[in-house]
Amino acid sequence: MDAGMRIEQTLNRAVMRGETSGCPPRLAAAIRHAVFPGGARIRPRLCLAVAAACGGDAPEVTDAAAAAIELLHCASLVHDDLPCFDNADTRRGRATVHRAFGEPLAVLAGDALIVMAFQTLALEAASMPLRLPGLMLSVARAVGVPTGIVAGQAWECETSINLELYHREKTGALFTAATVAGAASAGADPDPWRALGDYLGEAYQVADDIRDLVADAAEIGKPVGRDASLGRPNAALAQGLDGALDRLDELLAGAAASIPDCIGADTLDALIQSEKVRLVPKGVARRAA
Amino acid sequence: MDAGMRIEQTLNRAVMRGETSGCPPRLAAAIRHAVFPGGARIRPRLCLAVAAACGGDAPEVTDAAAAAIELLHCASLVHDDLPCFDNADTRRGRATVHRAFGEPLAVLAGDALIVMAFQTLALEAASMPLRLPGLMLSVARAVGVPTGIVAGQAWECETSINLELYHREKTGALFTAATVAGAASAGADPDPWRALGDYLGEAYQVADDIRDLVADAAEIGKPVGRDASLGRPNAALAQGLDGALDRLDELLAGAAASIPDCIGADTLDALIQSEKVRLVPKGVARRAA
Numbered sequence: 153m154d155a156g157m158r159i160e161q162t163l164n165r166a167v168m169r170g171e172t173s174g175c176p177p178r179l180a181a182a183i184r185h186a187v188f189p190g191g192a193r194i195r196p197r198l199c200l201a202v203a204a205a206c207g208g209d210a211p212e213v214t215d216a217a218a219a220a221i222e223l224l225h226c227a228s229l230v231h232d233d234l235p236c237f238d239n240a241d242t243r244r245g246r247a248t249v250h251r252a253f254g255e256p257l258a259v260l261a262g263d264a265l266i267v268m269a270f271q272t273l274a275l276e277a278a279s280m281p282l283r284l285p286g287l288m289l290s291v292a293r294a295v296g297v298p299t300g301i302v303a304g305q306a307w308e309c310e311t312s313i314n315l316e317l318y319h320r321e322k323t324g325a326l327f328t329a330a331t332v333a334g335a336a337s338a339g340a341d342p343d344p345w346r347a348l349g350d351y352l353g354e355a356y357q358v359a360d361d362i363r364d365l366v367a368d369a370a371e372i373g374k375p376v377g378r379d380a381s382l383g384r385p386n387a388a389l390a391q392g393l394d395g396a397l398d399r400l401d402e403l404l405a406g407a408a409a410s411i412p413d414c415i416g417a418d419t420l421d422a423l424i425q426s427e428k429v430r431l432v433p434k435g436v437a438r439r440a441a
Numbered sequence: 442m443d444a445g446m447r448i449e450q451t452l453n454r455a456v457m458r459g460e461t462s463g464c465p466p467r468l469a470a471a472i473r474h475a476v477f478p479g480g481a482r483i484r485p486r487l488c489l490a491v492a493a494a495c496g497g498d499a500p501e502v503t504d505a506a507a508a509a510i511e512l513l514h515c516a517s518l519v520h521d522d523l524p525c526f527d528n529a530d531t532r533r534g535r536a537t538v539h540r541a542f543g544e545p546l547a548v549l550a551g552d553a554l555i556v557m558a559f560q561t562l563a564l565e566a567a568s569m570p571l572r573l574p575g576l577m578l579s580v581a582r583a584v585g586v587p588t589g590i591v592a593g594q595a596w597e598c599e600t601s602i603n604l605e606l607y608h609r610e611k612t613g614a615l616f617t618a619a620t621v622a623g624a625a626s627a628g629a630d631p632d633p634w635r636a637l638g639d640y641l642g643e644a645y646q647v648a649d650d651i652r653d654l655v656a657d658a659a660e661i662g663k664p665v666g667r668d669a670s671l672g673r674p675n676a677a678l679a680q681g682l683d684g685a686l687d688r689l690d691e692l693l694a695g696a697a698a699s700i701p702d703c704i705g706a707d708t709l710d711a712l713i714q715s716e717k718v719r720l721v722p723k724g725v726a727r728r729a730a
Binding site for chain 2 (some may be wrong): 169170172173174176178179180183207227231234236237243252254255256257259260262263264266268269270271273274275277278279281282284285288289292293295296297298299300303305306307308309310317321368370
């Protein structure tokens with residue numbers, strides 16, 4: 153089965169577990185809306201690719217880690233889109249959860265997705281219980297306090313923002329979790345894989361800043377120019393478009409060079425190259441060429 | 442060490458782990474505000490009492506389960522108090538988190554507390570990794586979908602409400618998790634302990650309805666009469682005060698009778714009797730006597 157199908161199937165199993173008669177139907181619908189259809193699923197793909205590069209001896213444990221990371225990513229999108237944060241109307245080309253289901257169900261759907269992530273880990277990784285504590289901790293670390301995505305988002309509520317921490321926590325942390333948990337799910341030492349996640353997380357953030365500045369809303373499925381209008385830090389605004397494109401190249405090269413010696417280095421390298429094409433809007437790539 | 446001190450220390454260790462320089466200071470403060478000073482800590486006390494009744498062979502695992510349940514309870518209070526739900530100004534006699542820190546940090550503090558609950562389980566229960574999957578699943582089941590507190594709260598967003606599920610999920614689920622996880626943390630079969638949690642959860646809900654109807658806001662530290670003003674179901678409104686007091690007696694008697702044969706039955710029975718005194722507002726107890 154290919155990576156995309158494994159990811160969708162594990163996510164679907166997790167979401168379906170909540171869709172029984174005991175669950176309020178609108179909450180169940182809001183959760184499904186938040187998870188399907190998905191975006192590029194880049195974090196779980198990265199998790200699977202790293203696990204495969206490490207020999208991948210327990211695909212069900214890897215699938216659980218990948219799905220947990222994607223569910224947490226979806227939860228953060230639902231909460232970040234809320235009126236008290238970005239107040240976004242669209243996401244992935246259609247209504248955000250709070251626009252489609254109201255604010256209370258958006259708060260609750262996000263909460264339920266966080267719980268579902270850890271539940272999925274506990275259920276699907278049951279065949280390797282001794283790997284569970286380490287996996288839970290790498291995933292939790294990427295989401296909670298002091299240095300997960302929740303902490304990253306909360307820097308927007310401080311009078312003085314730590315920009316480096318802001319980006320590393322808000323975007324980088326979940327990429328690092330993807331590489332670290334990918335290795336750990338396969339029983340490998342996760343530490344050598346941390347740098348790859350760090351590089352890719354920062355690359356993704358720079359690419360997102362570029363797209364926010366110059367892309368077409370229709371092309372990326374969400375509003376553009378929001379960083380400037382919300383006064384949020386943006387690398388492409390700060391360094392200019394050329395500077396940001398150079399930085400993106402540098403980070404992707406760093407990512408490729410950081411891959412530890414392993415059987416699946418080629419596949420990982422190909423994944424990084426395809427991300428480069430995907431992440432930069434077509435118009436910008438043409439202009440930069 | 443007495444139960445209260447064990448609970449506060451484990452909670453404090455969990456909260457302190459987030460209070461490092463990487464964490465936005467206002468988020469860290471909002472999380473501490475949500476957890477300390479606590480309420481009666483009835484759920485973690487129940488968890489400890491059941492574990493002791495089962496022989497309590499792994500106090501650090503029991504403490505982790507108890508703290509996880511209390512952190513999830515605190516998270517649910519922070520989110521339930523939000524403007525889009527109860528819009529409550531006070532809780533435990535002082536400002537709610539969103540009144541003290543703003544709505545964005547209240548959303549994020551609740552999210553961080555959910556993650557912290559599972560992180561605490563993984564960290565503190567590391568000495569007994571084989572008990573971790575079962576503990577995680579009993580706790581997750583009480584919080585997420587289809588039948589945890591998040592689902593219970595979401596019934597308020599449906600056009601047609603299932604009252605029995607609403608109460609069982611919104612309040613009962615976390616009591617049941619307390620007894621089930623208490624037994625599981627001590628390596629005992631959790632199933633015989635489910636009924637005790639179910640009875641106490643329903644008793645607590647009825648007592649809460651009575652207090653909402655007749656108590657003094659100063660005595661219970663939060664606004665009263667909110668069920669009527671928010672149009673929420675309330676047993677004391679529906680059955681009258683005498684009917685609700687009878688039902689409470691019945692449920693507490695059921696709870697006491699459900700206690701399985703064990704070494705700590707007397708302590709548990711005493712806990713139930715002291716809860717009865719605590720749960721009914723003084724004025725009502727006098728009127729009912």
